[in-house]
Amino acid sequence: MSPAPTPTLPGSPQRPPNGPEIADWVRQRIRTGRFVPGQRLVEVDIIRQTGASRSKVREALKRLEGEGLVQIEEFRGASVRSSTLDEVRQIYRARMALEGMAAHDFTLGASSALLDRLKALQDQLDASVRERAPDRFGRLNNEWHRLIVEGSGNRVIADHLQRLNVPIHRLLFESFYDEERLKTANADHQHMLGLILAGDAEGAERAMRRHIADGFETLARIESEFYS
Amino acid sequence: MSPAPTPTLPGSPQRPPNGPEIADWVRQRIRTGRFVPGQRLVEVDIIRQTGASRSKVREALKRLEGEGLVQIEEFRGASVRSSTLDEVRQIYRARMALEGMAAHDFTLGASSALLDRLKALQDQLDASVRERAPDRFGRLNNEWHRLIVEGSGNRVIADHLQRLNVPIHRLLFESFYDEERLKTANADHQHMLGLILAGDAEGAERAMRRHIADGFETLARIESEFYS
DNA sequence: GCTGACGATATTGTTGACAATTTCGTCGAT
DNA sequence: ATCGACGAAATTGTCAACAATATCGTCAGC
Numbered sequence: 001m002s003p004a005p006t007p008t009l010p011g012s013p014q015r016p017p018n019g020p021e022i023a024d025w026v027r028q029r030i031r032t033g034r035f036v037p038g039q040r041l042v043e044v045d046i047i048r049q050t051g052a053s054r055s056k057v058r059e060a061l062k063r064l065e066g067e068g069l070v071q072i073e074e075f076r077g078a079s080v081r082s083s084t085l086d087e088v089r090q091i092y093r094a095r096m097a098l099e100g101m102a103a104h105d106f107t108l109g110a111s112s113a114l115l116d117r118l119k120a121l122q123d124q125l126d127a128s129v130r131e132r133a134p135d136r137f138g139r140l141n142n143e144w145h146r147l148i149v150e151g152s153g154n155r156v157i158a159d160h161l162q163r164l165n166v167p168i169h170r171l172l173f174e175s176f177y178d179e180e181r182l183k184t185a186n187a188d189h190q191h192m193l194g195l196i197l198a199g200d201a202e203g204a205e206r207a208m209r210r211h212i213a214d215g216f217e218t219l220a221r222i223e224s225e226f227y228s
Numbered sequence: 229m230s231p232a233p234t235p236t237l238p239g240s241p242q243r244p245p246n247g248p249e250i251a252d253w254v255r256q257r258i259r260t261g262r263f264v265p266g267q268r269l270v271e272v273d274i275i276r277q278t279g280a281s282r283s284k285v286r287e288a289l290k291r292l293e294g295e296g297l298v299q300i301e302e303f304r305g306a307s308v309r310s311s312t313l314d315e316v317r318q319i320y321r322a323r324m325a326l327e328g329m330a331a332h333d334f335t336l337g338a339s340s341a342l343l344d345r346l347k348a349l350q351d352q353l354d355a356s357v358r359e360r361a362p363d364r365f366g367r368l369n370n371e372w373h374r375l376i377v378e379g380s381g382n383r384v385i386a387d388h389l390q391r392l393n394v395p396i397h398r399l400l401f402e403s404f405y406d407e408e409r410l411k412t413a414n415a416d417h418q419h420m421l422g423l424i425l426a427g428d429a430e431g432a433e434r435a436m437r438r439h440i441a442d443g444f445e446t447l448a449r450i451e452s453e454f455y456s
Numbered sequence: 457g458c459t460g461a462c463g464a465t466a467t468t469g470t471t472g473a474c475a476a477t478t479t480c481g482t483c484g485a486t
Numbered sequence: 487a488t489c490g491a492c493g494a495a496a497t498t499g500t501c502a503a504c505a506a507t508a509t510c511g512t513c514a515g516c
Contacts, residue, residue: 043468054502068387076507156319281470281471303499
């Protein structure tokens with residue numbers, strides 16, 4: 001995982017006056033893969049790119065360290081924390097636990113409005129499968145999972161899951177370029193939707209766990225091929 | 229929950245030259261209840277008490293904000309984040325998910341050395357119950373849970389649980405002053421130990437979940453009495 | 457060619473001063 | 487006595503300069 005400890009790149013100033021929040025700016029770049037794991041986050045570069053002052057950048061990096069996204073070493077500065085394959089396994093295990101619980105609670109407590117949104121999302125997912133659009137499927141898939149989690153009424157679980165997902169954000173999309181995996185995943189979703197509508201909370205939880213475990217299996221297969 | 233938004237207290241300088249880590253210093257004071265929820269964390273006070281410089285303190289507070297322990301408002305500074313009873317409920321729900329998973333994985337993967345330590349800990353817990361020592365039971369109980377979590381081989385889950393537990397750290401001890409609860413909790417532990425030794429991972433997971441759910445029930449009862 | 461010492465550069469750590477904002481006490485009008 | 491305006495004090499936000507450390511290229515010696 002994260003094979004390339006890439007060097008820092010210089011950049012041109014682009015955000016002119018105001019900076020809504022440096023931490024958000026960095027976080028998003030990590031999520032979208034513009035900052036890759038292992039990459040050093042040199043303060044001056046971020047200053048050049050955001051126009052923020054030094055102390056702002058430093059505090060933002062400290063904050064991100066608190067979130068577990070960034071690693072700071074004395075006199076060596078900040079870098080994007082990289083995960084080993086084993087850590088990704090652990091993350092998926094934690095996701096199984098938390099998203100399973102979220103699916104359980106969603107089933108018991110979701111309003112009909114939420115259920116409608118979920119059904120609508122499922123229709124869109126089905127369409128993206130028919131049209132063989134893995135990229136769109138990936139986005140909708142994210143929305144689907146987030147809807148379950150946010151709709152479970154447990155903000156604490158939602159927050160921890162969001163943190164958990166950042167290091168694997170990019171990976172979540174890559175699996176779906178395998179058509180077989182895409183179909184299987186969508187079938188899982190349809191099955192879960194049925195269980196949720198039927199009010200089978202424990203069934204939905206088990207299904208969610210299996211679904212996530214399968215996701216990791218696929219991922220691990222892809223990664224191991226990548227390294228062989 | 230967290231009824232008293234206490235004022236800030238002045239203090240005398242006590243840590244003379246070196247500060248191992250301001251964030252740790254604050255975190256521990258929050259855990260042990262010396263800083264209570266809602267309390268403002270005035271930079272100058274922390275400076276006086278730790279001897280650290282301003283930027284150090286500010287960065288530490290930013291870091292703790294990232295950890296979710298502290299809340300920072302523009303021009304109003306940092307304060308210990310306080311939890312509503314509903315948020316505590318959500319925390320317990322997350323604990324059920326994660327510690328349940330940890331118990332599962334512990335059962336499957338624990339070395340015999342770890343099992344021995346767990347059995348020894350159980351003996352001490354039994355003794356503290358016989359001797360009606362709720363305070364000691366609380367400490368040993370913490371160790372017991374931590375042993376399961378750390379022994380599960382999942383650092384990610386362990387980290388998230390540690391964060392999860394900070395806001396409820398003090399509450400974890402209060403339940404055991406009820407003798408009935410203490411006995412019930414210890415019986416749970418004995419039962420779980422049996423399941424673990426028998427290799428029944430899913431049984432251990434279910435038992436852990438129930439155990440934690442019961443813990444919240446007791447807590448909620450205590451808190452609601454406190455407010456009636 | 458390789459190794460290790462040395463120095464220039466780059467990067468991070470630390471400190472202090474100043475600006476912006478809130479907080480709190482004071483005082484006068486009603 | 488209550489309310490609101492006003493101003494001083496307290497607190498936080500921001501910035502720039504300087505110190506400490508690491509990084510990297512250079513070069514002498516073998």
